[in-house]
Amino acid sequence: MAADAVDRKKIVGAALAAPTFLFLLVFFLIPTGLLFVYSFWLAKSFALIPALSLDNYTRALSSWGFYALTLSGLKNGFWTAAFSVVLSFPAAYYIVYRTRGNLLFYIILVSWFSSYLVRIYAWRVILGSNGLINTTLIQLGLISQPLEILLFSPFATILTLVHIMLPFTLLLLVSSLRDVKAEYIEAAKDLGASQFEVFRKVILPMSYKGLVGAFMFTFVLAAGDYVTPQFLGGRDGMTTGIMISNQFRSSGNWPFGAAMAFLLLATFLVVYFLFVQLLNLLKLAPGRRFHD
Amino acid sequence: MTTPPIVELYGVTKSFGAFTVLNDIDLKIADGEILTLLGPSGCGKTTLMRIVAGFEQSTHGRVLLRGVDVSNQPPERRPVNMVFQRYALFPHLDVFDNVAFGLRLKKKSKSEIKKTVTHMLELVQLGEYANRWITELSGGQAQRVALARALVNEPSVLLLDEPLAALDLKIRHHMLAELKRIHVETGTTFIYVTHDQDEATILSDRIVLMNKGAIEQIGTPEEMYARPQSLFCAKFLGETNILSGSVISAEGDTTYVDIGAGAAKVAMNGVPVGSQVSLAVRPEAIRLDKVREVAGKENFNFVDGVIQDVVFMGSRVVYNIRTPINLIKYQETRPVHGISLERGDEVRASWAADAAVLLTH
Ligand SMILES: Nc1ncnc2c1ncn2[C@@H]1O[C@H](COP(=O)(O)OP(=O)(O)OP(=O)(O)O)[C@@H](O)[C@H]1O
Numbered sequence: 001m002a003a004d005a006v007d008r009k010k011i012v013g014a015a016l017a018a019p020t021f022l023f024l025l026v027f028f029l030i031p032t033g034l035l036f037v038y039s040f041w042l043a044k045s046f047a048l049i050p051a052l053s054l055d056n057y058t059r060a061l062s063s064w065g066f067y068a069l070t071l072s073g074l075k076n077g078f079w080t081a082a083f084s085v086v087l088s089f090p091a092a093y094y095i096v097y098r099t100r101g102n103l104l105f106y107i108i109l110v111s112w113f114s115s116y117l118v119r120i121y122a123w124r125v126i127l128g129s130n131g132l133i134n135t136t137l138i139q140l141g142l143i144s145q146p147l148e149i150l151l152f153s154p155f156a157t158i159l160t161l162v163h164i165m166l167p168f169t170l171l172l173l174v175s176s177l178r179d180v181k182a183e184y185i186e187a188a189k190d191l192g193a194s195q196f197e198v199f200r201k202v203i204l205p206m207s208y209k210g211l212v213g214a215f216m217f218t219f220v221l222a223a224g225d226y227v228t229p230q231f232l233g234g235r236d237g238m239t240t241g242i243m244i245s246n247q248f249r250s251s252g253n254w255p256f257g258a259a260m261a262f263l264l265l266a267t268f269l270v271v272y273f274l275f276v277q278l279l280n281l282l283k284l285a286p287g288r289r290f291h292d
Numbered sequence: 293m294t295t296p297p298i299v300e301l302y303g304v305t306k307s308f309g310a311f312t313v314l315n316d317i318d319l320k321i322a323d324g325e326i327l328t329l330l331g332p333s334g335c336g337k338t339t340l341m342r343i344v345a346g347f348e349q350s351t352h353g354r355v356l357l358r359g360v361d362v363s364n365q366p367p368e369r370r371p372v373n374m375v376f377q378r379y380a381l382f383p384h385l386d387v388f389d390n391v392a393f394g395l396r397l398k399k400k401s402k403s404e405i406k407k408t409v410t411h412m413l414e415l416v417q418l419g420e421y422a423n424r425w426i427t428e429l430s431g432g433q434a435q436r437v438a439l440a441r442a443l444v445n446e447p448s449v450l451l452l453d454e455p456l457a458a459l460d461l462k463i464r465h466h467m468l469a470e471l472k473r474i475h476v477e478t479g480t481t482f483i484y485v486t487h488d489q490d491e492a493t494i495l496s497d498r499i500v501l502m503n504k505g506a507i508e509q510i511g512t513p514e515e516m517y518a519r520p521q522s523l524f525c526a527k528f529l530g531e532t533n534i535l536s537g538s539v540i541s542a543e544g545d546t547t548y549v550d551i552g553a554g555a556a557k558v559a560m561n562g563v564p565v566g567s568q569v570s571l572a573v574r575p576e577a578i579r580l581d582k583v584r585e586v587a588g589k590e591n592f593n594f595v596d597g598v599i600q601d602v603v604f605m606g607s608r609v610v611y612n613i614r615t616p617i618n619l620i621k622y623q624e625t626r627p628v629h630g631i632s633l634e635r636g637d638e639v640r641a642s643w644a645a646d647a648a649v650l651l652t653h
């Protein structure tokens with residue numbers, strides 16, 4: 001009877017997980033697998049030739065352009081993640097510890113409901129030569145010519161990416177701060193910790209995983225984004241993401257695009273690994289003894 | 293109290309919006325005593341403790357620690373420490389670092405921290421557990437770590453909010469004994485919150501019984517049990533028989549009360565004739581006889597009835613007696629040679645005039 005119960009539990013568990021698993025299998029794992037196979041094929045004038053060749057990888061890795069574009073994508077990701085985390089942390093703190101309801105949280109999340117492209121165009125309007133910022137600055141007499149740097153620059157890309165990512169980062173931070181229950185904070189204060197010491201010795205280590213997760217998620221999403229830099233980045237705003245999407249959409253060189261996509265994925269994994277190592281090295285990760 | 297009080301509360305009142313949770317609390321706590329805040333759920337015990345710790349600001353009134361008004365000091369500056377109900381041990385630190393938390397904030401030297409923490413862990417009998425992570429502790433061990441983490445700071449007052457509520461009965465009794473031992477060894481003043489009257493009577497020097505945000509009665513466990521001043525107190529501490537009636541006459545130090553099954557004599561004066569009152573008689577203060585053996589002997593302080601059931605509780609036997617006015621409980625230590633009374637017997641429950649407490653509210 002007991003064995004029956006265990007069996008039933010297993011079956012029910014499997015049944016609950018099955019839809020998600022199937023979905024991921026069909027729409028993620030299989031396409032990724034195919035893409036991986038493609039990355040070893042060759043392309044000649046829009047035709048794909050099955051092969052087992054490393055040409056696509058060597059082509060990407062031997063071009064300086066690839067490194068430069070990857071670096072510019074990583075830069076976008078890094079700055080977006082850094083600003084998003086720094087900006088949403090105080091808001092998350094406020095939502096978790098200072099408010100009882102979730103009203104503010106929902107208001108911020110609602111900004112996600114507006115379309116991605118609409119927001120990109122909105123920033124074009126705000127940052128453009130005849131946009132809000134330039135006209136205001138000119139009317140105030142602070143500048144005589146519109147600032148071209150505002151639009152079509154890494155600045156514009158990062159600003160817009162932060163705007164797009166912020167609710168997402170906030171969502172992750174709020175859920176990780178919810179684990180740091182108010183009683184831990186009270187316990188620390190009770191033992192004599194100032195506001196800053198509470199933050200450094202309790203909140204930061206206890207929400208560490210969530211913080212690193214929020215940073216990395218935002219980083220990867222922003223670094224891989226190819227729409228925002230295309231619309232707002234200008235000539236210097238080119239990233240690997242854009243190049244990959246070009247291979248699929250205009251050049252028709254799927255194998256080369258696929259190879260670059262996997263190189264980018266590998267880059268993200270390496271960055272993640274290095275980031276975590278760095279935090280360990282700087283002794284910022286929790287789970288450490290402070291005595292001998 | 294010869295030594296000056298370590299905690300003084302004057303007119304402490306706390307409202308959340310329109311809802312008054314604490315109403316005009318005055319309280320003085322002596323240095324070194326164990327004082328228990330006892331009362332039903334929601335009566336404001338935790339809130340009062342949090343006001344002493346500084347986590348809540350009172351709406352009116354003042355809090356003094358060692359004679360200094362700390363009403364406006366934040367919790368981190370008050371010389372009190374708290375053991376939280378769910379312990380709130382830091383999961384990212386091991387046992388040693390949890391206990392060392394307060395000392396590190398005070399920038400104590402490494403060697404001093406090592407010495408003090410080790411000593412404290414030995415005091416709570418966890419010397420071997422310094423390197424354990426918090427998730428690897430049992431409930432009782434976590435409880436001891438929480439105690440050590442608070443006591444290591446040598447607080448003027450240690451606040452304990454239902455610290456044993458999460459433990460099962462056996463460990464709870466063991467921990468009570470431990471708390472008493474630690475109290476003797478450290479001499480720290482304890483303010484202990486509980487809604488368990490057993491914990492309160494076992495542990496306390498004095499009990500503060502609270503009801504609906506106000507203090508109902510303060511006294512030693514013995515006083516509270518023997519001389520309750522209100523129906524609430526009589527009912528809250530231990531079991532009691534309540535007989536209600538009205539005062540029919542008073543002569544000198546004796547008051548006569550009509551309890552519906554004859555008259556009762558109580559050693560008390562000053563209650564006007566006609567007042568509605570209650571008599572509280574503890575089960576162990578009752579005497580039980582077979583009606584036919586004592587019929588016609590007494591004129592006061594008895595009620596006849598039939599034994600409804602007999603309950604064995606280890607060393608004690610409790611009899612529930614159905615009478616015309618009330619269900620009466622009688623209790624005795626279990627006789628070695630078995631009991632002579634059984635279910636269905638007609639019995640007379642009687643009590644001495646000085647065993648009943650007359651309550652006017
Ligand atoms: N932050 C708050 N806002 C509003 N009401 C509160 C707040 N904190 C406590 N209360 C109310 O104050 C009253 C007293 O609460 P308190 O926690 O002090 O009770 P308690 O005596 O400790 O009860 P228990 O034995 O259940 O722990 C309760 O009615 C509670 O609902």
Ligand SMILES: [Mg+2]
Pocket residue numbers: 337338339
């Ligand atoms: Mg409470």
